[in-house]
Amino acid sequence: MNTSIRKRWSHYLILVVAIIVINFFLPRLLPGSPLKSLVGENPGDLTAAQKMGILDAYHLNDPMWKQFLYYLRDLFALNWGNSYSKRQPITDLIISRTGWTLLLAGSNMILSTLIGTALGAWSAFRRKKKKDLSLVISTTILDSIPSFWMAVILLAVFGVKFGWFPIYGAYSMWENHTGFHKIVDILHHLALPLFTMVVTSLMSFFTTSRYSVLQILNEDYVKLAKMRGIPKGRITVWYVMRNTLVPVFTLFMMDVGYLLSGSVLIETVFTYPGLGTLMQEAVKARDYPLIQYTFLLASLLTIAALFLSDVLYDRIDPRLEVQEDE
Amino acid sequence: MNKKIAGIGFGMLILITVIAVLAPWLAPYNPYTDMTATYLKPSAEHLLGTNDIGQDIFSELLYGARTSLAIGFLSAAISIVIGSIVGMLSGWYGGIVDRFLMKVTAFFMTIPFLPTVIILSAFTKPGPVTTSVILGVMSWSGTARIVRSQILSIKNKEYIQTIRGMGASDGYILSRHVLKELLPFFMYRASARVRAGILSESSLSFLGLGSPVVKSWGTIIYYAQAKNALLTDAWVWWILPPGLCIILISCALTMITYGAEEKIDRRLEHS
Numbered sequence: 001m002n003t004s005i006r007k008r009w010s011h012y013l014i015l016v017v018a019i020i021v022i023n024f025f026l027p028r029l030l031p032g033s034p035l036k037s038l039v040g041e042n043p044g045d046l047t048a049a050q051k052m053g054i055l056d057a058y059h060l061n062d063p064m065w066k067q068f069l070y071y072l073r074d075l076f077a078l079n080w081g082n083s084y085s086k087r088q089p090i091t092d093l094i095i096s097r098t099g100w101t102l103l104l105a106g107s108n109m110i111l112s113t114l115i116g117t118a119l120g121a122w123s124a125f126r127r128k129k130k131k132d133l134s135l136v137i138s139t140t141i142l143d144s145i146p147s148f149w150m151a152v153i154l155l156a157v158f159g160v161k162f163g164w165f166p167i168y169g170a171y172s173m174w175e176n177h178t179g180f181h182k183i184v185d186i187l188h189h190l191a192l193p194l195f196t197m198v199v200t201s202l203m204s205f206f207t208t209s210r211y212s213v214l215q216i217l218n219e220d221y222v223k224l225a226k227m228r229g230i231p232k233g234r235i236t237v238w239y240v241m242r243n244t245l246v247p248v249f250t251l252f253m254m255d256v257g258y259l260l261s262g263s264v265l266i267e268t269v270f271t272y273p274g275l276g277t278l279m280q281e282a283v284k285a286r287d288y289p290l291i292q293y294t295f296l297l298a299s300l301l302t303i304a305a306l307f308l309s310d311v312l313y314d315r316i317d318p319r320l321e322v323q324e325d326e
Numbered sequence: 327m328n329k330k331i332a333g334i335g336f337g338m339l340i341l342i343t344v345i346a347v348l349a350p351w352l353a354p355y356n357p358y359t360d361m362t363a364t365y366l367k368p369s370a371e372h373l374l375g376t377n378d379i380g381q382d383i384f385s386e387l388l389y390g391a392r393t394s395l396a397i398g399f400l401s402a403a404i405s406i407v408i409g410s411i412v413g414m415l416s417g418w419y420g421g422i423v424d425r426f427l428m429k430v431t432a433f434f435m436t437i438p439f440l441p442t443v444i445i446l447s448a449f450t451k452p453g454p455v456t457t458s459v460i461l462g463v464m465s466w467s468g469t470a471r472i473v474r475s476q477i478l479s480i481k482n483k484e485y486i487q488t489i490r491g492m493g494a495s496d497g498y499i500l501s502r503h504v505l506k507e508l509l510p511f512f513m514y515r516a517s518a519r520v521r522a523g524i525l526s527e528s529s530l531s532f533l534g535l536g537s538p539v540v541k542s543w544g545t546i547i548y549y550a551q552a553k554n555a556l557l558t559d560a561w562v563w564w565i566l567p568p569g570l571c572i573i574l575i576s577c578a579l580t581m582i583t584y585g586a587e588e589k590i591d592r593r594l595e596h597s
Contacts, residue, residue, distance in 0.1 A: 011429075011432060011436075012436075014433070015433060015436055015437065018433065018437075019437070026445065026449050027449070136331070136584075140577050140580050140581065141573065141577060143576075143580065144521075144572070144573045144576035144577045144580060145569075145573055146525060146528055146529065146532075146569060146572050146573075148528075148529060148532050148547075149528075149532075149547060149565070149568075149569035149572065150569075152547065152551060152556065152561070152565055152569075153561070153565070153566065153569070155556060156556045156561045156565070159556075160556055160557060167556075258438075258439065258440075260438060260440070260441060261438065261439055261440030261441065262440075264440055264441070264444070264533070265440075265529055265532065265533070268532075268533060269551075279441070279444060280533050280534070283444065283448050283533060283534060283535060284534050286448075288448075288449075291444075291445060291448050291449075292445070294441075295441050295442070295444070295445040298438060298441040299437070299438050299441055299442070302438035302441070303436065303438075306436055
């Protein structure tokens with residue numbers, strides 16, 4: 001047990017180190033002068049002395065290994081440099097954005113898991129067939145809708161046309177709501193992006209839960225329990241749902257990695273002020289330092305989430321002993 | 327039932343492929359060079375109107391099928407080739423090769439997909455080939471794991487053991503017999519990967535990371551959104567159709583996988 005946790009620690013640690021190293025080398029692999037990636041597309045406007053000054057300030061005239069040490073120092077000191085498109089320290093920008101992403105992506109994770117699993121189980125209890133044409137058709141279509149496209153369409157219909165929901169942002173910028181009104185305002189802004197995300201991500205939970213419930217319903221111990229006259233509700237909860245938890249949680253674990261991925265697209269459509277929008281704005285402005293550090297943070301958050309669910313996995317199902325290497 | 331669904335899926339895919347190949351002859355205009363008035367509403371001359379620089383949107387859609395399919399197939403090919411080589415070596419040789427390759431696979435599995443793809447695209451010159459390579463390199467890990475487990479079971483089959491005992495070389499067995507056994511699996515995997523490639527390409531293009539000089543369904547939506555098509559009714563003919571095209575081809579590919587899944591299941595039953 002201890003060795004397996006240590007082994008997983010090392011796996012994630014290697015991953016973190018690799019990402020930090022990639023993050024160092026990527027901008028240095030860019031063709032052309034590093035100035036372009038530091039101050040924008042027009043380094044030609046600067047005088048030679050200014051250019052040297054900038055190169056010195058970023059230690060770019062030092063040997064590679066020294067640059068790497070400086071990079072590590074700045075990384076851990078949270079001194080991530082400035083975004084030239086936004087003219088702000090990158091750390092400030094990122095800190096103010098992370099909360100919104102966690103709110104959106106976190107609520108989506110919880111809601112899509114719960115709703116998807118419940119719907120899947122419900123459909124399995126209702127029709128105990130494995131193949132169901134109308135279900136196959138609807139899941140195929142739902143599964144094929146690109147999330148960003150659905151977001152755009154919902155925004156056009158319910159945001160612009162009907163005006164039921166705000167069309168951008170996470171809160172009303174020009175009004176000063178407090179207390180309860182503030183919460184309502186934030187939820188109002190959250191509704192449409194969250195709805196899109198939930199609808200486009202619950203499909204996998206639906207199919208997994210439906211399939212595993214159908215399978216468990218055919219197990220001998222469930223049939224025996226029925227024969228023994230155990231109440232239906234009790235069988236549903238203790239015999240069936242408890243065992244569906246494992247495949248559902250496995251899926252949850254796999255999806256945690258995509259948590260931020262989905263968020264990038266949806267946030268962009270709704271101009272939701274999270275990390276995803278920041279990353280997209282950075283890409284659009286070719287603001288390389290900002291792209292780099294949003295990537296770094298997004299990756300670290302993803303890895304942290306994966307690690308957390310990995311550790312939780314053992315708690316959920318005690319039958320799962322992590323296999324030692326042969 | 328699955329066979330029928332797969333058949334319909336195949337039919338749809340072939341139809342879309344034919345349209346993509348024949349796009350220059352089918353399209354009423356050349357969406358790259360023919361430019362007329364901008365922001366036209368749909369009419370007999372322009373079925374879906376024109377975009378912000380006066381290109382015919384319907385022709386853009388037909389040409390977009392080429393890009394989406396090309397990137398889908400190329401990225402799938404790259405991902406499956408890498409995945410199968412890694413999986414085969416890993417499963418066939420075992421031992422330290424296996425342990426090392428599976429470490430690398432686990433690494434690619436946990437690295438966050440979209441942020442990594444975004445940063446790689448941002449730091450390279452955009453183009454269909456670059457995009458396909460990035461998507462392929464970032465998506466082979468699942469294939470590698472499945473191929474490895476398939477190899478492990480094939481490896482111990484009696485006839486493989488027999489020809490091995492008769493002195494057949496590894497290269498011969500792997501290329502002549504093991505590949506043959508894996509063929510239905512590749513079919514299934516390929517359509518799933520092509521589908522994922524097409525969806526990822528459209529997401530990337532939608533984020534503005536596609537090549538600005540190549541038409542794809544994602545880039546059409548990107549420009550429509552950038553030009554605020556949402557605020558007018560233009561989204562109905564500018565954003566809706568490319569999305570429906572993506573859904574159509576994605577459905578076709580999913581339907582093909584249904585057929586292949588059944589084939590694999592049946593083989594598992596008989597073995």
